[in-house]
Amino acid sequence: MRTLKSKDRSRLIKAAMGQLPCDLTVSNVKYLNMFTGEIYPAEVDVLDGFVVRVREEGVQAPAASKETYDGKGAYLIPGFIDAHMHVESTMMIPENVSRGIVPWGTTTICTDPHEIGNVMGVEGVRFMLENAKKSALRQYVLAPSCVPAVPGRESTGAAFTAKEVGTILDMDDVVGVAEVMDYVGVVTDNERMHSIVEEGLKRDLLIQAHAPFVTGDMLNAYRIGGPLSDHESTCAAEVREKLRAGMYVDLRASSIIDGLAFLVDGCRDHYWKDHVAICTDDVHASDLLTVGHINKVVKKTIAAGIDPRDAIKMATYNAAREYGFDDLGALAPGYIADMQLVRELDGGKPEAVFIEGKLVAENGCYLAGDTLTEAPCLPNTVTIPQLNSTGDFVMRVPEGYTGSTIMVNVMTVSPASPILRMVVPTELPVKDGAVDISGDPSLTFVCCANRYGTGSKTIAVYRDFGLLKGAFASTVSHDSHNLTIVYRDPAEALLAAKTLQSVGGGILVAEGEKETHVALPAAGLMSYKPCAGVAEEINALQKVIDEVSGGRLTVLASAILALPVLPGVVITDMGLVDGTNQSFVPVFAL
């Protein structure tokens, strides 16, 4: 029942009765009715950003509208809703994502500012909300639920308890509690997660799930604990189990993960599909330039055998129902006039997009203005006093250790999954009191350094990272976003650290005295540049990365090296952590 956009009912009633002219008529369209599934010729009249009426063929409006837009026989469908995405993944600030997203027909995104939350806390979330208001795109926010993801195993820029989550939930345009990654906290009913979930439940807001591989008793307990909508299914069986348990499933195809065709197997044959929505989760600027947004996922969903009407419903009405929005996801009297004209019901680029009845994109061109009026002045969030000299990058053996070799827990990819790591105890030479990897070209050092001023850091050895030469550094390092540097030569590592500190964060490759970087001054996560600029810089950096890695690494190569919710070994600023049981693993195997 929740109505998000306040309306002047009296004006709209007058318009419906013909006593006020509407602002806009979209004429000559094939209208897809989201309540009945019917498609019929119609004209839609809009006032104050709301649909006043949908007139079937031959029905005259009681008063002519001020303007008419000729739909030229295209289908008129609601604007798409992204049920879950992180703006930070685009590496653009909110006001700039609008230009990248809206021309593809998405008019609402439900975002989790989890990354900036970890870096800047409540003020970071507030920045996202405030900055979003400068754009045409409807940007709702969910309160990050797991900041930090694993308390006591990494240090972040902020820590959220129920109090911070409650503060965020009371802000305008906040519509739920974001992905509850700490499923262990929920199923063991720990106080932190219980109280955070409670903040959302007591406000009747959506609790978003994040439950890959969670099944059986654990899934039941997790669902009862609050989380309702999940986008992390890894296979069809998970989709089916979650739907059967009453959860919403947000089918996801991101720039990173795309198993959509398999996920659809988990719902294709269901008689009812009310609980299936669609999301992008993480999408990169270059994909927004060339591939698409929700429309791309709709296209894949249709290709996987879902009726186009159902695919569109998932991306509109079902997503709205998931959140309890009662004025989005359909076009009918009283609904917000977020709509798009599409030539076919196939996920193609729309011919026109309207937000609140205003034409905001036409044939791929964004018409809602160049939104970046001035560069925001967020503070530099990269504070790394512990990285001042090349010596700070040397991996010293423990005090008093005198052997000529030492057993090191070397990080390496797990055979279980390319995104998981394990440690392999390995005997390595000691030289001048430090570990010497110069004899094995497959080894690199990896340093994770707190960038919020605590001075903590961890240095470990990593086998087969994929870097042939130079150093690779990034402040985009989920979820704490500490500075992660992969290197052999401490001088290159120092250059990387100094440069990223000076620009406020980013992603960088250093080779000798040369460096190439993408500056991400907004919380070390986002650029202030628009979509094309960000994509161009990333593409340029990727070329350099291709050179130093023989084409093996991407700009996000180190992005999940420090993510302790992964069930494998990661490196945080506090040490090596085994995500399976959230225990520390010593750097040296002594």
Next chain:
Amino acid sequence: MRTLKSKDRSRLIKAAMGQLPCDLTVSNVKYLNMFTGEIYPAEVDVLDGFVVRVREEGVQAPAASKETYDGKGAYLIPGFIDAHMHVESTMMIPENVSRGIVPWGTTTICTDPHEIGNVMGVEGVRFMLENAKKSALRQYVLAPSCVPAVPGRESTGAAFTAKEVGTILDMDDVVGVAEVMDYVGVVTDNERMHSIVEEGLKRDLLIQAHAPFVTGDMLNAYRIGGPLSDHESTCAAEVREKLRAGMYVDLRASSIIDGLAFLVDGCRDHYWKDHVAICTDDVHASDLLTVGHINKVVKKTIAAGIDPRDAIKMATYNAAREYGFDDLGALAPGYIADMQLVRELDGGKPEAVFIEGKLVAENGCYLAGDTLTEAPCLPNTVTIPQLNSTGDFVMRVPEGYTGSTIMVNVMTVSPASPILRMVVPTELPVKDGAVDISGDPSLTFVCCANRYGTGSKTIAVYRDFGLLKGAFASTVSHDSHNLTIVYRDPAEALLAAKTLQSVGGGILVAEGEKETHVALPAAGLMSYKPCAGVAEEINALQKVIDEVSGGRLTVLASAILALPVLPGVVITDMGLVDGTNQSFVPVFAL
């Protein structure tokens, strides 16, 4: 997102994880999944009245439940939800309707105490809520929106402004604003209806519609004004138009009106039917004894060509969504364990019914106790000082009128509809200063007398009411429930009035010095007797009515004679009223 029943999440999580035994397992059932439409063998575990898990065949519970109920291979489906009904129409008080309704598989009713609201105001509504708590049946209440239905054209026992509606909406178990009959008030945006609707909208509650024959611009304006769910469609085209406009349609089959087979034509072929629910509106005690409740409407819906799964979804999940209930209408972890075992998916009487995991009916037997522990002591609401002698029932001609005949606006059934009336100016004899109908056996007098102490009354002439002899009187007279008496002999009318006054209201037939009545001491609308007792008394009275009317009249023959929202001429205590334009019509055509 609204969760109505508070739960101890910690206990439920523990049970889900196997750390606490469940109270109940319902085993050996074919489970209809309301999210996917699948049917598969399962067992359902319940704790504290909530579903903890649904185990598919072969899945062991992590801990055994305290009790097991063998479903013997029946289908397990959610308890039915009646999306709209008036408890007063059963002529039972809330605690007694449970016994009549629950054995048919209905576990939740969403009720509009509009009748008692008109008689007793906010205190009447409070009585319904309090009394309902004594029963097993989940009884939610909507705040009556139109008390009185037509201000200034009838006098009632109470008048609700936004203040009274707000007071009711803040009471426990109140879930919406009830049927907004004053559609003219909404589409003209008058202050009274605007502010009453606003009370519901600002609390994110359902605004229930009541819009027979409302179409086109008027329907759009009405929808924008707030009302969402309508049960008053009169034909398939209305059903289709309302669904297309984004309204919910509650398919209705009541004890009075049943056009269900035709209404289904308005949605049968729709690809999606999410916005279709089911209701009974008005159902009589005798029907509850013999015919059924929501299950009967489900049966008719299936007979009209709806897939049984869809019909059940309409009566469960869709109704819950209409109201925004997120813990009713399905059986999955965290949902309230309101459920029924049915041999077939056909609307038949269930083999067992559970409310909050407690067995409350089995094979038609109610097991939740004889709920009427003591007769409530509601005050006598029949105060009629204006009816003291036979002279008070004489229809006098206007002061100073000296003619031997007089033109009278005689009420008679309209050719447009058997429930509508018109007036026909007719010349009648005058005798002793009063209208004389003794020469025409097709004529009767009809008197509508305020029963709230104002002393007002109207006497008119009615042609072809259907009464062959005696007087017919009732305090069930929508919506003001003033005393309505149809008679020829003032002595019989006086006997009727005196008797109904002494018993606190009811329905009565007087013939000579003999009278037969059903006493309805609860607000002049309801008996304190249980279902069988009420049905028996009504049947006995009906036999007498059959005698005096030659089988033509029912106990509710006068129930809508005084209903000024009808588009025809009615009689209120203030005069004859033309509902079409809500103007007075003179009794004499002078």
